[in-house]
Amino acid sequence: MLADKTSFADILEQIDRIDPVAYSKNRNYTSGAVSNLSPYISRGVVSGKFIFETLLSRYSYAQCHTFMKQLLWREYFQRLQQHFPDVAYREIKPGQSRKRGMPLSVMLGKTGITVLDDAISTLYLTGHMHNHVRLYIASLCCTLGKCHFNAPAAWMYYHLSDGDVASNFGSWQWVAGTLTGKPYHANQNNVNEFTHVKQYHTFLDTAYEELAVMQIPDVLRETCQPILETILPDTGLPQLEQGTTLLYTHYNLDPFWHMDDRAERLLVLEPSHFKKFPISEFVLKFIITLTGNLQGIKLYCGEIDALKRAYPDMRFLAREHPLFAHWDVAFDEREWIVPEVKGFYPSFSKYYKDCQKKLSVYEHR
Numbered sequence: 443m444l445a446d447k448t449s450f451a452d453i454l455e456q457i458d459r460i461d462p463v464a465y466s467k468n469r470n471y472t473s474g475a476v477s478n479l480s481p482y483i484s485r486g487v488v489s490g491k492f493i494f495e496t497l498l499s500r501y502s503y504a505q506c507h508t509f510m511k512q513l514l515w516r517e518y519f520q521r522l523q524q525h526f527p528d529v530a531y532r533e534i535k536p537g538q539s540r541k542r543g544m545p546l547s548v549m550l551g552k553t554g555i556t557v558l559d560d561a562i563s564t565l566y567l568t569g570h571m572h573n574h575v576r577l578y579i580a581s582l583c584c585t586l587g588k589c590h591f592n593a594p595a596a597w598m599y600y601h602l603s604d605g606d607v608a609s610n611f612g613s614w615q616w617v618a619g620t621l622t623g624k625p626y627h628a629n630q631n632n633v634n635e636f637t638h639v640k641q642y643h644t645f646l647d648t649a650y651e652e653l654a655v656m657q658i659p660d661v662l663r664e665t666c667q668p669i670l671e672t673i674l675p676d677t678g679l680p681q682l683e684q685g686t687t688l689l690y691t692h693y694n695l696d697p698f699w700h701m702d703d704r705a706e707r708l709l710v711l712e713p714s715h716f717k718k719f720p721i722s723e724f725v726l727k728f729i730i731t732l733t734g735n736l737q738g739i740k741l742y743c744g745e746i747d748a749l750k751r752a753y754p755d756m757r758f759l760a761r762e763h764p765l766f767a768h769w770d771v772a773f774d775e776r777e778w779i780v781p782e783v784k785g786f787y788p789s790f791s792k793y794y795k796d797c798q799k800k801l802s803v804y805e806h807r
């Protein structure tokens with residue numbers, strides 16, 4: 443199981459094992475030297491900046507370049523969400539009308555594309571799925587199955603231990619063509635190559651020109667609306683001493699954040715948030731286990747307003763995040779690899795070009 447290590451020491455070891463050179467050659471293969479760090483980066487246990495700097499202390503900029511570019515995809519989606527806090531619902535570039543729900547065969551892992559069906563079973567068991575496989579599955583749902591991204595993206599988010607609203611829904615929009623205007627296609631040859639299988643005579647076993655005009659394959663026609671629900675523990679209001687309370691979220695579990703401050707620490711899981719963006723029991727357990735890195739942290743499953751009413755004189759501090767912008771508390775900035783490049787970019791390549799200008803200082807070090 444991939445995200446089974448939750449101690450900070452284990453996560454640091456995992457960072458030590460990154461091989462950016464091998465990564466740049468084979469990251470698109472399911473057997474490639476990917477880092478499996480996203481469950482920790484997305485939960486804010488470590489930042490992309492920290493990983494970038496650690497890599498640069500060991501490798502040249504040229505060697506880290508591909509890995510760093512992928513880290514910047516994360517920042518691109520975070521910036522997108524700052525600009526469009528409703529990225530999970532609103533089509534950035536409205537497309538043609540789409541079916542609601544998702545293909546039943548995808549939810550059941552019975553599409554007939556064996557390597558994808560196996561990956562869906564693995565997702566249910568481990569909360570993990572390789573990036574390329576996520577792309578293939580999203581293209582089955584949206585490009586070939588002609589479903590709106592909403593339901594299948596919410597389904598995938600629910601099960602991912604690295605579930606992140608910005609990266610997930612942004613990536614689904616990218617595949618569906620509602621981010622850049624170009625939908626993503628992959629045929630069986632592509633799947634076979636990058637997943638090391640040899641499956642033929644499937645509905646995907648065709649040329650790209652045919653895929654682009656194909657009617658919805660029979661196996662993807664029946665749709666369903668997955669039932670996704672998060673059952674939070676009943677914690678009641680926490681007992682807090684007066685002073686400052688640091689509010690953690692499932693996107694900020696950074697053990698270094700105000701590490702030396704004498705303050706209460708509270709992980710806030712708001713029922714209203716998880717109603718909009720449900721996560722599975724497996725993912726919830728993973729998040730709670732990660733709090734083992736935060737000494738003395740308490741868990742509060744309740745609304746922020748109730749907490750504020752119970753402690754009107756308390757100073758509450760959280761980290762900036764568009765999904766928690768409604769909290770009437772003080773916010774610290776998040777850490778960015780390229781803090782200067784912000785705002786909405788209609789494509790990653792334009793965003794990346796501006797980032798590269800800022801990062802060119804590392805090229806000659």
Ligand SMILES: Cc1cc2nc3c(=O)[nH]c(=O)nc-3n(C[C@H](O)[C@H](O)[C@H](O)COP(=O)(O)OP(=O)(O)OC[C@H]3O[C@@H](n4cnc5c(N)ncnc54)[C@H](O)[C@@H]3O)c2cc1C
Nearest residue numbers: 476477478479480512513516573576604605606609610613
């Ligand atoms: C349909 C779809 C849904 C996705 N949903 C999520 C999600 O909910 N949460 C999430 O964290 N990522 C999501 N991604 C992005 C990507 O699949 C994962 O971040 C990646 O698989 C993580 O594996 P890794 O840590 O081994 O990545 P590596 O390949 O080792 O990359 C290193 C780091 O770069 C970042 N990264 C790499 N690729 C991407 C990418 N395409 N977008 C954003 N960041 C990237 C991650 O932080 C990752 O940990 C999604 C991608 C697709 C296509």
